[in-house]
Amino acid sequence: NAGVTQTPKFQVLKTGQSMTLQCAQDMNHEYMSWYRQDPGMGLRLIHYSVGAGITDQGEVPNGYNVSRSTTEDFPLRLLSAAPSQTSVYFCASTPRVTGQETQYFGPGTRLLVL
Amino acid sequence: AQKITQTQPGMFVQEKEAVTLDCTYDTSDPSYGLFWYKQPSSGEMIFLIYQGSYDQQNATEGRYSLNFQKARKSANLVISASQLGDSAMYFCAMILYSSASKIIFGSGTRLSIRP
Numbered sequence: 358n359a360g361v362t363q364t365p366k367f368q369v370l371k372t373g374q375s376m377t378l379q380c381a382q383d384m385n386h387e388y389m390s391w392y393r394q395d396p397g398m399g400l401r402l403i404h405y406s407v408g409a410g411i412t413d414q415g416e417v418p419n420g421y422n423v424s425r426s427t428t429e430d431f432p433l434r435l436l437s438a439a440p441s442q443t444s445v446y447f448c449a450s451t452p453r454v455t456g457q458e459t460q461y462f463g464p465g466t467r468l469l470v471l
Numbered sequence: 472a473q474k475i476t477q478t479q480p481g482m483f484v485q486e487k488e489a490v491t492l493d494c495t496y497d498t499s500d501p502s503y504g505l506f507w508y509k510q511p512s513s514g515e516m517i518f519l520i521y522q523g524s525y526d527q528q529n530a531t532e533g534r535y536s537l538n539f540q541k542a543r544k545s546a547n548l549v550i551s552a553s554q555l556g557d558s559a560m561y562f563c564a565m566i567l568y569s570s571a572s573k574i575i576f577g578s579g580t581r582l583s584i585r586p
Contacts, residue, residue: 388572398577399477399562407572415573442560447516451572460506460574462516 363448363463365435370438370470373457378433378466386461388451389431390415393444396466400447406431434442438470473498475528475565475577483583484553491538492548492580494563502568505546507537507564510560510579519561524544 364379382389390405392415406425419444420442422434431450435442448463474497484490496505507519522530522537528550529539538547563577 390574392576399578400564402575403574405573413573416575445514449516458523459518460508460516461518465514 361448361450361461361463363446363466364462365466367467368469370435371469372439372470374435374438376435376438378435378446378448378468380463381429382431382461383429383448384450384452384461385428386450386452387428389425390419390449390451390460391431391433392447392449393417393442394447395444403433403446412415417455435468438468440470441469443470444468473500473567473570473573474523475563477563477577477580479580480578481583483519483585485554485585486555489537489549489551490553490557490582492550492561492582494546494577495529496544496546496563496565496566497538498544498567500567500569504566504568505537506551506566507535507546507548508562509524509557510562512559516562520548525567527558535556555584555586558582563568 361382374433387408391403392400395399404423406412409428446466449460451460476495503524505522509517520535521530522539533553536549560579562579566574
């Protein structure tokens with residue numbers, strides 16, 4: 358199993374550009390989520406999904422879109438990048454939505470918006 | 472409001488000593504879980520331990536134990552016999568099962584182990 362993979366690892370964007378951060382997991386996990394981590398801070402939930410076709414907003418959803426057409430993939434789209442979106446983005450997946458769970462995190466994507 | 476609070480931004484501990492990292496939480500959800508994660512300087516998030524709100528006993532995983540006090544809404548992480556490799560950021564997180572399994576994180580505690 359590759360676990361949770363994220364691409365790209367690094368990205369530089371100009372203000373106003375759009376892009377998609379990719380996240381995939383091969384563990385058949387139902388629950389997937391996106392977080393952003395700003396320097397010296399904890400993770401803040403952007404969007405999450407409890408299964409294919411179901412998504413919901415987290416704490417900081419503005420400026421981001423997600424979709425979950427398959428169990429494996431959960432892409433995060435930046436509609437019009439802003440410098441405030443400079444951050445490290447983590448994708449995570451969990452095998453079940455109830456009960457004891459371990460969240461598996463991807464390696465992160467470092468995004469710089471100029 | 473649903474919130475995780477970690478009041479210790481940074482801690483220094485002597486090697487081999489035990490250390491307690493504080494975490495308090497606020498939720499009205501009857502069903503929730505609490506996690507601790509370690510983030511070393513390399514940046515990856517490493518799962519350490521989990522405690523469910525209905526679990527009667529405190530969770531333990533090797534040198535890690537979770538001191539769960541439900542009435543006080545605290546879920547402190549205890550690391551016994553600290554090692555130099557324990558130096559990292561530590562995050563407390565909460566999953567809210569009654570709120571579509573939303574997961575929220577605290578701001579973290581930076582733990583530094585002195586030799």
